[in-house]
Amino acid sequence: MNSVLSAAVMLLLTQVAHSLPTFYHRGWLRLLHEGDGCGVCQPELCPPLAVCVAGTVQDVCDCCPECGNAEGQICDLDNTNHFYGRCGEDLECQLDTNVLVSGDIPEPQCTCRSQESVCASDRMTYSNICRLKEAFHSGMHGNLSLTHDGPCESVPWIAMPPRNTHNVAGNYVIFSCEVSANPMALVEWRKKGNENFLPGDDAHISVQARGGPERYGITGWLQIQGLKKSDEGIYTCYTWNKYGEAHASASLSVNDPDSSSAMELNLPTRNSKYITDDEDEEDNDEDDEDDYEISGDNG
Numbered sequence: 001m002n003s004v005l006s007a008a009v010m011l012l013l014t015q016v017a018h019s020l021p022t023f024y025h026r027g028w029l030r031l032l033h034e035g036d037g038c039g040v041c042q043p044e045l046c047p048p049l050a051v052c053v054a055g056t057v058q059d060v061c062d063c064c065p066e067c068g069n070a071e072g073q074i075c076d077l078d079n080t081n082h083f084y085g086r087c088g089e090d091l092e093c094q095l096d097t098n099v100l101v102s103g104d105i106p107e108p109q110c111t112c113r114s115q116e117s118v119c120a121s122d123r124m125t126y127s128n129i130c131r132l133k134e135a136f137h138s139g140m141h142g143n144l145s146l147t148h149d150g151p152c153e154s155v156p157w158i159a160m161p162p163r164n165t166h167n168v169a170g171n172y173v174i175f176s177c178e179v180s181a182n183p184m185a186l187v188e189w190r191k192k193g194n195e196n197f198l199p200g201d202d203a204h205i206s207v208q209a210r211g212g213p214e215r216y217g218i219t220g221w222l223q224i225q226g227l228k229k230s231d232e233g234i235y236t237c238y239t240w241n242k243y244g245e246a247h248a249s250a251s252l253s254v255n256d257p258d259s260s261s262a263m264e265l266n267l268p269t270r271n272s273k274y275i276t277d278d279e280d281e282e283d284n285d286e287d288d289e290d291d292y293e294i295s296g297d298n299g
Contacts, residue, residue: 038063053134054088054110069110071130077108090114090130117215119152121145125182151216155244156181159217162237162250167227168257175222175250177237180214185241187220192234192249198222227254 038061046064049056054070060082068088069075075093076084087093087110094111112130119125122141126132129146136144160178167173179185187209189198199205209220220239224231236249 051138052088053137054091054130055133055137057086057088070134071110071112071128073110075108075110084108088130089133116149117151118149119147121147123152123154125151125154151182153182153243156185156239156241156246158237158239158246158248159214161248162222162235164251166253166255168255168259169227169229170257171227172223172225173227173252175235175237175252176219177221177239177248178213178217178219179237179239179246180217181239181241182216183241184211184216184218185239187218187237187239189220189222190236190238192236197238198235204228224252229254229256 041063052067054068056065057068059066069085074084075087077093090113091110092113093108095106095108112128115128117125117127118129118132120132135141156179159180162175162177165173179187189207199207204225206223211218232252232254234249234251236247238247
């Protein structure tokens with residue numbers, strides 16, 4: 001009777017483990033198998049594997065291959081435990097130090113040994129070698145291979161374009177343009193109807209560019225202080241390197257502080273951060289608290 005009951009319980013746990021992928025990943029079925037012991041290795045009896053995006057590793061008995069855990073999945077920190085599973089190719093099990101700082105309970109996760117971006121034969125840049133191998137093992141990218149370390153050389157692309165902006169005369173606005181490219185691209189600004197790049201000799205307009213926030217990226221800013229009605233128009237971010245160029249535009253509208261339009265939009269009448277079309281308007285008190293200060297030397 002006891003043996004029948006035990007068999008029924010194991011069968012039930014196995015069905016539950018298979019029906020809940022999260023539980024299966026965390027080792028419930030693996031624990032059942034460990035209870036049976038390893039015995040003699042018979043490779044011909046190893047079960048077939050599905051697609052393993054992180055490659056294969058040996059099972060707890062070092063007999064059969066099984067899918068390794070992919071980047072970001074929970075794993076076993078040492079080889080004495082076999083609950084969560086082993087990390088796949090080019091991955092190692094590490095505690096999340098960011099969680100330790102925040103005070104939460106850390107969980108070990110599979111982390112790629114290299115965080116350097118790589119260029120593949122499909123001319124795509126992958127954030128690291130592990131992401132490239134995931135694409136390779138998925139079989140969706142053909143005969144994918146590593147071309148070289150670092151990102152692929154390509155035409156620049158605008159990761160975050162400038163946004164349409166409105167404000168009142170006397171305030172200031174800031175347009176930004178975030179670009180990714182290898183080799184590094186140049187970023188410049190132009191107003192529609194003016195063939196010259198800004199700022200030219202206009203003292204109330206300034207431009208600035210700085211590398212980042214992403215590696216192999218650059219962000220450019222266009223600032224217009226003391227807005228005038230004549231500043232209205234279309235402003236375009238131009239970027240280029242030796243492989244080509246890209247551009248993106250945004251419009252600027254300027255209202256009179258006493259106009260009905262400014263009052264309907266609840267635009268502040270003191271120097272403040274620009275307001276974009278996709279931001280929610282807030283009351284004047286909140287705008288005053290959230291004012292974005294720009295240093296006078298624009299450095």
